[in-house]
Amino acid sequence: MSRKVLIVGGVACGAKAAARLARIAPECDVTILERGDYISFAGCGFPYFVGDVVKEYKDLVCTPLGIVRDAAFFRNVKNITVHTRTLATKIDREAKTVTATNISTGEEKIYPYDDLVLATGASAIRPPIPGCDMNSVFTLWTMPDALAMKSAVDSGRVKSAVIVGGGLIGMEVVEALANRGISVSVVDLLPTPLPALVEEDFGLRIQKYVEGKGVHFYGGEKVVEIVGDGGVVSAVRTDKRTIDADMVLMAVGIRPNTAMAKEAGLELAKNGTIVVDDSMRTSDPHIYAGGDCVQTKHLVTGKPVWQPMGSTANRQGRVIADAIAGLRDTFAGVIGTGILKLFELTIGRTGLNDAQAREAGYDPVSVLVHEPDRPHFMPGMGAMSIRLVADRNSRQILGAQLMGNGAVDKRLDALVAAITGRLTVDLLADTDFAYAPPFSTALDPITHAANVLRNKMDGLVRTYSPEEMAERMATGTPPFILDVRTPKELDLQGRLPYDSVNIPLGTLRARVGELPKGQEIVVYCKTSGRAWDAISALKIAGFEDTAILEGGITAWPYEIK
């Protein structure tokens, strides 16, 4: 008799484990139980479906050839049995069975297994705010969510929307709704958008950017009520204001679907995710788990982490299939990579930020640069801010956050590989990235960031991050600020909100006598690239107490005069 593999959940991890098993162990009898109507769908595409970039929901559930990945497809092409609308409710580990209910008929059935895979995913959190049960209050996690939300937008009756939660999904939907002509406001408990992705200075810049697109961001506010009449949403009331809204998206987070696993006595982590080993095996050797419902490992710190992402789920599904098929395979872990398109901006992160690095026992040094993504003479040039984090002792690259209108995703993935390979900042600076003018500058933005970080680590320069600069300026003895831009740039780009003196770099060596002796001098320009040359000019003239404002006026997130 063939080996029975039962998989609960058929979206990313479950469908991948099944498909891989069908390929490497076709003798297995593979069955998927999926609570929803759809399997193997691209949930990450929902914001683009709502935004009408993806026209048909079918596009999210079909192969590139347009064939819907339904039960018949899985049967005919992959020899896998799929039961949709089938909710698994109970695991009997002794009997090695799962009880499941057919949602359409109410019929209960018992499915035996030799190996069980839990790919039960997660669910959107719907906080119990008064009014949250009304019709136009959505989450965007399941296919029915996506269909309902798109249908509401398609009706043309939604003029204004409030998104509760400025995280990844919330901000993806900002773009989707704004592009459909809807007035969008975001409310978040935290002060700035995307706090899990980027530091607060980037968040402030993102806030300014979306405000420039007509989007309101209300940070540090709490939604206290969704106001409506007869089930129709009319506004969202926060602890500070009332915002008109015909539609509300609750995007405050997700929680893992692990009640059944818990009831079966499988080991769970504190956050409710299932604990698995490197082969994705739970505390029961016949039960595997993967995807949004499990805890995984951080590749850099070695510590447990929860990273519910479609890409992670797919990778883990493969490992599960290999483990069941008896192949040697383990899941290496994750490093916290995330990415987001927001209008013309791309925002991403990978690895550890300063605080996480410190918590993990490193001595982090970080620096912020702003660089073009190709030579200024090539068409389509974009730019990006990169914050790069390394460990002072080992010089290992620990993390990076990036944002800009240039090819940010490219630099992010290169940094992902660099962190995975435990490159030092020195090796990263020498890494032989591909150069031709259509693709990068002779020294790639990553190379540049690595070199600036080396300069800082080696004590060749002192720098202030924007936040450190603001703190420094709030002290009783603020430094002298030297702005080495041209006058034209000042008009165009504005100035720091402090007293500063403007001496264009080209004339600095001649005018160095105008600077005060015995006072710290902080230099900046558009991106602080020229500030380097200014520092050298100051040094030779005997000014030793100098520093650079990282990223210049371009990366300055606060007030601009």
Add this chain to the structure above:
Amino acid sequence: MSRKVLIVGGVACGAKAAARLARIAPECDVTILERGDYISFAGCGFPYFVGDVVKEYKDLVCTPLGIVRDAAFFRNVKNITVHTRTLATKIDREAKTVTATNISTGEEKIYPYDDLVLATGASAIRPPIPGCDMNSVFTLWTMPDALAMKSAVDSGRVKSAVIVGGGLIGMEVVEALANRGISVSVVDLLPTPLPALVEEDFGLRIQKYVEGKGVHFYGGEKVVEIVGDGGVVSAVRTDKRTIDADMVLMAVGIRPNTAMAKEAGLELAKNGTIVVDDSMRTSDPHIYAGGDCVQTKHLVTGKPVWQPMGSTANRQGRVIADAIAGLRDTFAGVIGTGILKLFELTIGRTGLNDAQAREAGYDPVSVLVHEPDRPHFMPGMGAMSIRLVADRNSRQILGAQLMGNGAVDKRLDALVAAITGRLTVDLLADTDFAYAPPFSTALDPITHAANVLRNKMDGLVRTYSPEEMAERMATGTPPFILDVRTPKELDLQGRLPYDSVNIPLGTLRARVGELPKGQEIVVYCKTSGRAWDAISALKIAGFEDTAILEGGITAWPYEIK
């Protein structure tokens, strides 16, 4: 008295070394001797200048702010002395001086140094073909070259051009000239374009591609004469044909400018490049060298290699400055990365190909896949072929070649970092690349390539590269070929030039009885993604002797029926 640093050559490495020295050791007295009129120019931009993507030569020699990086700029901004039109002719290592001639005045002058930097670059090879002295026979290496060639094209009198040499520069100029309405032919001694970048199957596909753009490629031909009348080029005669031409570009390669170094008794490698240590120091401890004139180290093999690239030159310039300033810094080496834009195609490589890996003592396994760069439901989807090479024993990734109309440069740089970090194919498959639908598929093309390579290395599948397949078909007992595409695809994409049977994947399990027992079956489809599922269906039906054609019909470089 301040330390005298004399730099011969002011383009990439020389200018970078000078600028870095001015920053980290402003007490140094830095002088650059440059034979040409221009310093610190972007030579890699010349093809884009000729193609009129870059309108003004000034754009190639100015800062992003539009300030020309001339002698006055270097003096005022960086405190560096620059002598242009100054040809260094002789090093006196005893006296620590360099003799140089002012090209304008003929005046000879002696420049003393404490540290000397040789950044003398390379020169374009002009093979002594009869007729090669005529006016419209160009090389494209120096600024005068670029100005002359652009001026010729701008005149509107060039209707047809022959490019001798189908390497990087030659093929960049193919696009430049074709975009300007010139009929372009390429002649190369080797059979296919870009032999230093990609394997022959990619080369054949590139040839077909450019031929589709109206460009002629004559591989395996030797230019024997440039024909003309009264100094005006009219044709190029090869050993096989005569090609009309109003203009000829000689792009057959470059040689390092090291005659002066040789005469001074510095150690040179067999190919004439200067031998340096990891600090870029030559055999004379007071003389450093970097850029196109030196031999450097391959990071993977540890062996000497020559990689004359602007990016490498810049990195080495920094190391030289650090060494002179007494900072601890070494150059890590290169891995043979190269990239090229060719109309809508991006073509790149990094690390070792199979032959190089074998020569370096590895046991290489490689695989070819063809993958989309984002989900089919997202606009702007492109695709790419990736050939990934790993070592069978250590499973270390050794190299990759990529080409396609998708975001190839992104995957290339991620692979550059992965190879630099000595990732195994297994770790590469688990690498936490950034996923969101605008940027990649849930499993990135790199992940997919790594997984297919693992499958091959682990014996889960047998595959044929296109070349292996062609060889296999030429044997006396060719395999049975199963094409699992839909009939519509066959019409659209064509077929392999062999007998094959078409059974669409969706019906294969039902029709498996139509296949011959006891014969090897090779499966393919559009990209051979579906071939995997077909193999599983065959396996369960008792067909064990199966294989997949890598990349399917899409990556097939030979005849298509």
